[in-house]
Amino acid sequence: VEDTPFSLVLQICGTLLRIQKVEQVHAPPYTSLGWQVDDIASEVEALTARGVEFARFEGMGQDDAGIWTAPDGAKVAWFRDPDGQLLSLDQQP
Numbered sequence: 057v058e059d060t061p062f063s064l065v066l067q068i069c070g071t072l073l074r075i076q077k078v079e080q081v082h083a084p085p086y087t088s089l090g091w092q093v094d095d096i097a098s099e100v101e102a103l104t105a106r107g108v109e110f111a112r113f114e115g116m117g118q119d120d121a122g123i124w125t126a127p128d129g130a131k132v133a134w135f136r137d138p139d140g141q142l143l144s145l146d147q148q149p
Contacts, residue, residue, distance in 0.1 A: 083140035090144035096131045
């Protein structure tokens with residue numbers, strides 16, 4: 057739809073998506089994007105088989121696959137994209 061020096065705007069299935077252009081990516085220390093899944097263990101296993109490494113955080117009590125279970129029963133696993141952005145999968149109780 058639009059390509060300027062500052063952004064690229066696309067229309068995808070009726071939704072506008074604006075992508076900011078930057079000189080250098082600076083990954084924030086928090087989760088940038090996450091997906092809710094029905095079976096986190098299966099998704100983590102499938103991604104691990106494809107070479108994705110799940111992040112581990114000291115004191116989080118994650119299981120062997122890197123999945124953390126929150127006090128409310130939600131399960132979360134984190135991984136990084138090639139630019140270092142922290143992404144997550146979560147499964148609600």
